[in-house]
Amino acid sequence: MKTQGYLGIDVGTQGLSVIFADESLAIHATGDGAYAMVAGLADGCYEQRPGDWEQALKAAMADLRRKLADRGIEPEVRAIGISGQMHGEVLCDAAGEPLAPARLWCDARNEAEGLELTERMGVKFPKRMTATRWLWTIRNRPELARQVAHITTPGGWIARRLTGQWTLGIGDASGMFPIDQATLDYDARRLADFDALVAQAAPGLALPPLGDLLPAVRRAGEDGGALDAHGAAVLGLPQGTPLAPAEGDQPAALAGSLIAKAGTVSMSFGTSVVANSVGDRPFQGVDKAVDHFCAVDGKPINMVWLRNGTTAMNTIVEMIGGSLPAGSDPFAAVMPLVLTAADDCGGLVALPFLDDEPGLGVSRGGAAAIVGFREGNATPGNAAKAMLLATIFNLEMGSDVLTAQGYPRHEIVLSGGLVKTPALGQLVADVFRTPVVILACASEGSGWGAALMAAFRDRQRTGHTGTWEAFLAGHAPPAAHRFTPRAASAATFDRAAARHRRLAALHGPLEAALG
Numbered sequence: 001m002k003t004q005g006y007l008g009i010d011v012g013t014q015g016l017s018v019i020f021a022d023e024s025l026a027i028h029a030t031g032d033g034a035y036a037m038v039a040g041l042a043d044g045c046y047e048q049r050p051g052d053w054e055q056a057l058k059a060a061m062a063d064l065r066r067k068l069a070d071r072g073i074e075p076e077v078r079a080i081g082i083s084g085q086m087h088g089e090v091l092c093d094a095a096g097e098p099l100a101p102a103r104l105w106c107d108a109r110n111e112a113e114g115l116e117l118t119e120r121m122g123v124k125f126p127k128r129m130t131a132t133r134w135l136w137t138i139r140n141r142p143e144l145a146r147q148v149a150h151i152t153t154p155g156g157w158i159a160r161r162l163t164g165q166w167t168l169g170i171g172d173a174s175g176m177f178p179i180d181q182a183t184l185d186y187d188a189r190r191l192a193d194f195d196a197l198v199a200q201a202a203p204g205l206a207l208p209p210l211g212d213l214l215p216a217v218r219r220a221g222e223d224g225g226a227l228d229a230h231g232a233a234v235l236g237l238p239q240g241t242p243l244a245p246a247e248g249d250q251p252a253a254l255a256g257s258l259i260a261k262a263g264t265v266s267m268s269f270g271t272s273v274v275a276n277s278v279g280d281r282p283f284q285g286v287d288k289a290v291d292h293f294c295a296v297d298g299k300p301i302n303m304v305w306l307r308n309g310t311t312a313m314n315t316i317v318e319m320i321g322g323s324l325p326a327g328s329d330p331f332a333a334v335m336p337l338v339l340t341a342a343d344d345c346g347g348l349v350a351l352p353f354l355d356d357e358p359g360l361g362v363s364r365g366g367a368a369a370i371v372g373f374r375e376g377n378a379t380p381g382n383a384a385k386a387m388l389l390a391t392i393f394n395l396e397m398g399s400d401v402l403t404a405q406g407y408p409r410h411e412i413v414l415s416g417g418l419v420k421t422p423a424l425g426q427l428v429a430d431v432f433r434t435p436v437v438i439l440a441c442a443s444e445g446s447g448w449g450a451a452l453m454a455a456f457r458d459r460q461r462t463g464h465t466g467t468w469e470a471f472l473a474g475h476a477p478p479a480a481h482r483f484t485p486r487a488a489s490a491a492t493f494d495r496a497a498a499r500h501r502r503l504a505a506l507h508g509p510l511e512a513a514l515g
Contacts, residue, residue: 012084031067081244114129151215152176168215194210219298253446255295260472273306273394346382
């Protein structure tokens with residue numbers, strides 16, 4: 001049975017996946033391919049070989065075809081979307097061949113360059129931004145830098161291999177270099193300032209301007225190229241099949257959560273926590289807790305990221321689970337107790353800092369704690385809930401500057417591991433005093449976002465009109481769960497959050513006391 005639809009490709013940190021969705025965007029099958037980090041690197045160094053991504057793509061397509069064949073489906077792909085891990089540094093020569101393994105978003109070798117560029121440019125340059133990596137490469141690997149003709153990201157490199165073109169979606173591009181919201185292109189003034197810094201720091205290299213090395217910026221619905229002969233052979237699809245602009249995983253995940261309207265916040269709770277807020281205007285100034293990029297249509301996104309997510313709570317749950325009979329599921333046993341625990345956790349207050357938390361000024365981990373134990377409140381539900389609330393309160397603290405600047409927050413779309421216990425969405429609604437929804441597609445992620453972008457590109461290419469926001473609204477499924485803030489609980493959490501802030505302010509002396 002021939003089925004028309006869309007291919008979504010997701011180039012992740014841990015592996016590559018592909019999905020095939022029909023014209024209604026229902027997913028029929030997925031395929032997977034694997035790759036590994038380059039071995040033997042020093043601590044904090046993370047690299048992958050671009051060629052491994054292409055081999056994984058071939059393997060994933062073969063896996064997808066087997067699964068579709070088992071269901072009697074012959075796919076007819078109308079368009080292709082790509083999502084990829086953001087902030088990588090893929091350095092290529094004039095022929096488009098990689099000159100070295102790609103440094104990934106988690107590579108920590110350029111923190112100093114990030115701080116330097118942030119101070120010089122007056123806008124946040126996280127250490128993971130591609131431009132900060134490029135400045136580090138210029139200073140530390142000048143012989144490599146002088147060979148570079150193109151710089152792109154993992155998603156952009158796959159797009160180049162499939163189309164022969166150097167283009168990139170605006171969301172992924174904003175993770176390479178800041179975007180000017182007036183032009184929806186790289187910030188020309190800051191590009192010139194970057195080139196002046198390079199000329200001063202490495203006058204003998206005579207490098208091209210950074211703007212000449214970066215891929216061309218494209219927005220959702222615009223031309224991301226079409227499969228050339230090589231791309232057609234890699235995917236086993238007809239030459240000329242159109243591509244949406246390759247996007248980063250965070251913008252694609254927003255698309256997969258059907259978020260495009262200012263005032264909607266995507267919160268994902270897992271081992272780390274991310275809150276992406278669609279803004280109605282550019283952010284003013286620099287804040288250590290907030291990073292900035294763009295949605296796939298160019299709208300500004302403010303991102304609050306916590307390294308310390310639900311891991312501390314999970315640790316408590318698993319510790320309690322150690323006393324359960326063999327084979328028991330600790331989460332099945334403890335999470336109902338969390339749901340029934342008092343909102344004030346019996347007076348317990350927690351710090352979840354197993355690791356550092358740069359956005360909140362926590363320089364070192366290892367100081368997670370629960371304080372306030374007294375007779376009668378030392379229960380599993382209180383302890384686990386206090387640790388979960390500590391993470392939610394930290395996210396609220398990181399969002400303070402957005403509240404202060406008056407950014408709208410009308411609705412929170414919740415995803416990640418937390419939604420395995422959906423009723424916990426009520427805590428988020430109460431703490432942030434904002435309605436929370438969990439969508440039926442909450443687990444689909446950036447791969448489905450890539451398929452959505454492919455469908456939108458197909459519509460624009462075939463003459464349909466309409467905005468990205470309207471397109472997503474037309475595909476919104478009913479909410480699987482919806483939570484409205486409860487006034488009494490919100491007031492209790494306000495008091496608990498104030499206690500948490502006072503305790504968090506003592507983290508420095510606590511860290512020093514622990515040595």
